[in-house]
């Protein structure tokens with residue numbers, strides 16, 4: 058197998074030196090295990106957190122360890138009754154071309170039900186994050202205004218489309234004209250805004266004349282600062298991610314905005330609630346698969362994938378994800394399907 062291991066803990070944006078490419082033999086299969094060939098590797102913003110040893114909800118990747126990540130793989134050898142050679146499975150085998158895994162830690166995928174890559178995106182963890190965070194915490198009501206940034210990504214695009222299904226008005230924020238166009242033309246947002254535009258604050262005000270009832274927080278930074286000032290009485294803020302800060306090495310410039318934010322939480326009776334999607338898995342994953350499966354089949358939820366060929370391009374693609382060079386769910390095609 059060829060693996061990408063964590064060579065050092067990055068300071069700021071990860072560099073090529075933070076990763077080491079290593080070719081190694083895999084152990085013999087034990088009873089209950091399968092040998093997997095990686096087809097798609099999912100790249101997700103949370104991986105930046107795993108590269109750091111700061112205290113978090115999950116343990117960091119150890120130095121010298123293989124970078125973690127969800128994968129879609131083909132079973133090429135099996136010592137388990139659960140999986141046969143040729144099965145396509147969802148696994149958590151990380152940044153490598155081949156891996157040995159316990160069959161019970163894989164989920165079999167049906168390629169006739171949906172393209173298998175969707176198990177890493179719209180019908181997988183990111184889609185589920187949108188579904189659980191929006192419906193459990195955001196609770197959009199018909200006619201309300203829902204705002205989300207990173208809106209062409211797998212989480213944000215699902216948030217906007219589910220908000221529409223629930224009868225709310227969806228305002229999407231993305232970086233650059235091409236992404237902004239996709240928000241209304243591809244994903245059906247009511248309004249789309251470019252956070253890089255010098256008039257962003259005014260554009261947001263014009264797009265939300267009745268204020269904002271749900272802000273699905275994906276990014277933090279200046280976008281959040283502009284949105285937070287427009288939150289209505291009893292608005293809900295599911296705090297899902299803060300990707301604008303993931304490479305940060307110091308506090309942002311300018312005055313301390315926390316007192317102003319706390320004051321709005323108080324006077325507007327805001328609900329600001331962080332979550333990690335796995336919290337909702339036991340109760341909501343099955344209904345998610347049923348609902349989202351139906352919405353994707355009947356075209357009410359659309360998705361976009363950004364597929365980069367070759368494991369060797371993983372570090373560069375990952376750097377791009379943290380600053381918006383991806384356009385849709387970022388996947389590495391490690392080997393042909």
Ligand code: NDP
Nearest residue numbers: 102207210211212231232275297298299300301333334381
């Ligand atoms: P995306 O594919 O949307 O990629 C991240 C996007 O963030 C970039 O494409 C870029 O889009 C945007 N972005 C980067 N920097 C900034 C910035 N400074 N200001 C505004 N936007 C920025 O990622 P996902 O859909 O996979 O993830 C979205 C968020 O959800 C992340 O914060 C992630 O950590 C979080 N998440 C949380 C989970 C949980 O359980 N809590 C689970 C899964 C994801 P653009 O070019 O449009 O600016």
